Amino acid sequence: MSEVRVRFAPSPTGALHIGGVRTALYNYLLARKYNGKMILRIEDTDQNRYVPGAEEYIKDALQWVGIEIDEGPDMGGPHAPYRQSERKDIYQKYAQQLLKEGHAYYAFDSSDELEEMRNRLKTQKGSNPQYDSSTRMDMKNSLTLSKEVVDEKIKNGDPYVIRLKVPSSEIVELNDLIRGTVKVSTAQIDDKVLMKSDGMPTYHLANVVDDYLMKISHVIRGEEWLPSAPLHVLTYKFLGWENEMPAFAHLPLLLKPDGKGKLSKRDADQMGFPIFPLNWVDPKTNELAEGFKERGYLPEALTNFLAFLGWNPGTEQELFTLDELCTAFEIERIGKAGAKFDIQKANWFNQQYLRTKTDEELGQILMTDLKDDGIDCELEKAKTIANALRERITFPKDIAELGKVFFIAPTSFDEKIASKKWNDESIAVITALKEEVNHSDAITAQSIAALLENITTRLNIPQGKIMQALRLALTGGASGPDLMITMAILGGSEVHSRLAYAIATLGGK
RNA sequence: GGUCCGUUCGUCUAGGGGUUAGGACACCAGAUUUUCAUUCUGGCAACACGGGUUCGAUUCCCGUACGGACUACCA
Numbered sequence A: 001m002s003e004v005r006v007r008f009a010p011s012p013t014g015a016l017h018i019g020g021v022r023t024a025l026y027n028y029l030l031a032r033k034y035n036g037k038m039i040l041r042i043e044d045t046d047q048n049r050y051v052p053g054a055e056e057y058i059k060d061a062l063q064w065v066g067i068e069i070d071e072g073p074d075m076g077g078p079h080a081p082y083r084q085s086e087r088k089d090i091y092q093k094y095a096q097q098l099l100k101e102g103h104a105y106y107a108f109d110s111s112d113e114l115e116e117m118r119n120r121l122k123t124q125k126g127s128n129p130q131y132d133s134s135t136r137m138d139m140k141n142s143l144t145l146s147k148e149v150v151d152e153k154i155k156n157g158d159p160y161v162i163r164l165k166v167p168s169s170e171i172v173e174l175n176d177l178i179r180g181t182v183k184v185s186t187a188q189i190d191d192k193v194l195m196k197s198d199g200m201p202t203y204h205l206a207n208v209v210d211d212y213l214m215k216i217s218h219v220i221r222g223e224e225w226l227p228s229a230p231l232h233v234l235t236y237k238f239l240g241w242e243n244e245m246p247a248f249a250h251l252p253l254l255l256k257p258d259g260k261g262k263l264s265k266r267d268a269d270q271m272g273f274p275i276f277p278l279n280w281v282d283p284k285t286n287e288l289a290e291g292f293k294e295r296g297y298l299p300e301a302l303t304n305f306l307a308f309l310g311w312n313p314g315t316e317q318e319l320f321t322l323d324e325l326c327t328a329f330e331i332e333r334i335g336k337a338g339a340k341f342d343i344q345k346a347n348w349f350n351q352q353y354l355r356t357k358t359d360e361e362l363g364q365i366l367m368t369d370l371k372d373d374g375i376d377c378e379l380e381k382a383k384t385i386a387n388a389l390r391e392r393i394t395f396p397k398d399i400a401e402l403g404k405v406f407f408i409a410p411t412s413f414d415e416k417i418a419s420k421k422w423n424d425e426s427i428a429v430i431t432a433l434k435e436e437v438n439h440s441d442a443i444t445a446q447s448i449a450a451l452l453e454n455i456t457t458r459l460n461i462p463q464g465k466i467m468q469a470l471r472l473a474l475t476g477g478a479s480g481p482d483l484m485i486t487m488a489i490l491g492g493s494e495v496h497s498r499l500a501y502a503i504a505t506l507g508g509k
Numbered sequence B: 001g002g003u004c005c006g007u008u009c010g011u012c013u014a015g016g017g018g019u020u021a022g023g024a025c026a027c028c029a030g031a032u033u034u035u036c037a038u039u040c041u042g043g044c045a046a047c048a049c050g051g052g053u054u055c056g057a058u059u060c061c062c063g064u065a066c067g068g069a070c071u072a073c074c075a
Helices: A018-033 A054-065 A084-100 A111-122 A147-156 A203-213 A223-238 A265-271 A299-307 A322-328 A343-355 A359-372 A379-392 A397-406 A415-421 A424-436 A445-459 A467-475 A483-490 A492-506
Strands: A005-008 A037-040 A104-107 A161-164 A171-176 A180-185 A193-195 A218-222 A247-251
Touching (some): A005 A218, A018 A037, A018 A054, A018 A218, A084 A161, A359 A379, A379 A483, A397 A483, A415 A467, A424 A445, A467 A483, A483 A492
Parallel strands (some): A005 A037
16 A cells, blocks of 8 residues: 555634544544554635634644644645645645636626525425536526626626536546445536635635645545535546545544434533533633543543444454554444444543553542642552552542542531441440550551451451441441551541541440 | 435444344442442343345345435535
8 A cells, every 4th residue: 555644634613523533533543553644734714714722722632632643734744834724826726727627617606696596496396406517507607608707807806706517417436435335426516616705715625635735545534524525526537636536434423422413512511521622612602611631531541432433343352542543443444324422431441541540640640639629648648549449430530539538537427327327336346446546647457457356356246237337437428448448548546536526426325 | 305324232333144143331130348339240132114135134135214414605
């Protein structure tokens, strides 16, 4: 295979959607697998929709998930510039070529006139109203107007667009790597605008020209482009690039978790999960949308999860690092059907990856989170706590959430547990433990276990009957890591005072 | 409306003319854990429908239904 060159070509109209991240990921995986190049191209040809900060956001997001760009606006490359707004002249040149060769024409119709045409045709049964071979001779363009009039209009600065002259009825064949051969009659394709009246190209022209010039080998993009792909094939042909045309792969869409339809920000908000990789503040509304990163998703978990939405390796392995994904990835194994976005599975991946972190890494997270709550904790202790908690967390913030109990003594106690488990027997054991626990901090899980063993056998009370009450007294709740370890971390004097407080509040003998 | 694409457990999916249709998430149950979590074991649960083709279709073909995308001087 000749060099694999793929591109991710977002338009800077806002935050990068999670579906966009997946598209970028698939491109990246293919590039890495074949030691090819990953190109970032900014498609900013719509000046009305341009959102400041969006380009930066996209780059930051890609970097966070671990997608490295080989060529793009920042690092440049052999086919710079990589921002379409900076390539205007190039598109103009090819538009002129198409014009000269009779594959395109000038059109002067106003938006009112276009609308009128569509409305007129809409009333006719079965027809789909579009600017095409059947209607263009009724419109104002260089096909219907005399050369003199056209030249005059252009000289006068009358607004015009350049449209592709699509043949009236030919079959265009598109070979899609995921969907196989797709055939469309040109009768269904309209004379798409190639150059807008502001001198900017539309996606259709810019995309074809850039992919050709940048020597893109595979166009991997969302399925929403499939209907216009035949148009692009046609454009390649007209430009004389048919033999250098990239391979196409149209990805199935990400669907909303319940019901039907594509995943939208609205759904995500409703279901309570993020849709953007990073926090995004909408510059118009000033509204903050929380990102996957800030929500506590690890980039490796997110990429693993995303990769499996529409692709699988064909084995039963599910956990893949980004590197492993790169080698395992195959376009042929991408599915055809849209995938519903199941955040529970994402959470599971997150849990799996969080567990691979060392006690030190987890401890660091705990320390900084605690600090935010005004609690100081040294690393060794943080590591111990992290170790005790590591099997119980899904998100990084869970460590501090669950670990707080080691720093903040309970002020109230779970009533249900209290009424069930706080009785003469547990009070006896807990009172004895309070008296006998080594008040110095130097207790270990082993020593405290031995002490408790000693007390329960002496009082002839089965340990199982009092453990719940003991946890209640120590933490105020009914769940948490191993109790002996909990007490060891707490330290003797803290255990003593917490037990004393519990006895005082819940009652004792 | 038109064009195109799609359809295997609730979800992500494997599979493929003859299989007990496999895995994972979620859920449920049991075991372990004194508790919760973990872990382990087990369970629930799917080939949209109707016609063909075939000795045999979930698998191939055609329809239907349902879903989706597109139908802009947006990408």
